[in-house]
Amino acid sequence: MNIGQAAEASGVSAKMIRYYEQSGLIPRAERTASGYREYSEPDIHMLRFVRRARDLGFSVAEISELLGLWQDQSRHSAEVKRIARGHIDDLHRRIRDLQEMANTLTTLADSCHGDDRPECPILERLETGDLIAAIKPRGGVGRAAR
Amino acid sequence: MNIGQAAEASGVSAKMIRYYEQSGLIPRAERTASGYREYSEPDIHMLRFVRRARDLGFSVAEISELLGLWQDQSRHSAEVKRIARGHIDDLHRRIRDLQEMANTLTTLADSCHGDDRPECPILERLETGDLIAAIKPRGGVGRAAR
DNA sequence: CGTTGACCTTCCAACGATGGGAAGGCCTAC
DNA sequence: GTAGGCCTTCCCATCGTTGGAAGGTCAACG
Known part of the structure; x- marks a missing residue:
């Protein structure tokens, strides 16, 4: 083939x-x-x-x-399970990070009028850094998720 | 500076x-x-x-x-909101894909004894492709999430 | 004034998984 | 025998980030 x-x-x-x-x-x-x-x-x-x-x-x-x-016919299923569990933990970490981003951003977007005026809480918060909650102050949430 | x-x-x-x-x-x-x-x-x-x-x-x-x-002082907040919403949708897509993986894998791991015997449903399912549920049959779930 | 060490500069490479494409060889059907 | 659809290897791009090498600069200290 x-x-x-x-x-x-x-x-x-x-x-x-x-x-x-x-x-x-x-x-x-x-x-x-x-x-x-x-x-x-x-x-x-x-x-x-x-x-x-x-x-x-x-x-x-x-x-x-x-x-x-x-x-490996002499494998131990515990080893397979360990790898799987490790990966599941990794997935959950990534999900949690993404969920935090989505939550924060949703709160911001909900507070934005979304009309033809320039005032925008989303930009203001990005500017001032007052990102409401749940955003880790430092340390690569954005990085870890990519 | x-x-x-x-x-x-x-x-x-x-x-x-x-x-x-x-x-x-x-x-x-x-x-x-x-x-x-x-x-x-x-x-x-x-x-x-x-x-x-x-x-x-x-x-x-x-x-x-x-x-x-x-x-841009003459911006429309609607434009900012549009970008934010688009990104939120993207985050939700990625979360959903990761969640599907985690769910499937958790089901598999739960059915694995995790002892010193070689029998392992995780490997069996990966081998046969009978991945229980929720796994898209084709088309880059794994890709889209990275 | 000289040296040292911490900073800065640019350039190149790597990660991880994947796709795109070029240049050239092979195979099969007509 | 030729067309066109495969195959081969090799290089490049993605995306955001980090690492390092080679060399210039700056401030402090003796």
Whole structure:
């Protein structure tokens, strides 16, 4: 199976398949005499595993761990669960940060008339820094969320 | 005021101040005879505005719009509100995507024994693709969230 | 006046995951 | 044999941010 067909079958773009191979997440694919990558059913299986883990927001580093455990018949499920829990915590942190931003900004927007006058509490608060509540005074809420 | 002091006073790192200047978000700073950037109170004011907008998760492009309106005495608050609402919608989309991931993964993790046996529903579901619910079948949930 | 250390300057690179595109080779159907 | 659709590698861009190297400047201290 060509890389294009593998991409189609797995839902991972050909670009990303090459990238995953190059970065060591997945093993080097077999090659035909002319240099084309060749994929078999187990390969597609693995690619789908990777895509589903990506859909759950796992980083490539985490997926690398998960793939290792997936292929390790003597794994302990506790290890898998630990990785999952860590990722869930990460997701919750990001959700909380975004929610704080949304809450603050919603309060600001609600207090803005939104008409053709220039007065605007949103700009005023951004200017004075009196961001009502819940905004951490320093330390990268905006950064952590990106 | 030097860039270091401006960074201290505004909460924007010197690195980022240079980057913002270079990318056109903020105007070119005054320079001393020896080439050092010089910042005055209004400059610090603007930098603080930028930092607060970043803390609320606005992109640099959005901040550019907001800065323009901030300095435009004939602005319409409706325009500011429109940008804010757009960003709030974006935040909610990202929150929803992350929440879906967290929900699915929590369900999976809850069903995993987490002991020293290899059996693990998390890996099984990643393998089979039967991700219980709420996971969009395709189309970059994982991508959109990053 | 000289040295030292803390600052500043510009330039280049990296992160993480992904897409775009160019230049060139291969394969298949007609 | 040729067209056009694949494939290959390589480089670039994104976005916001940080790190570092190489070199200039400034203030304080002896």
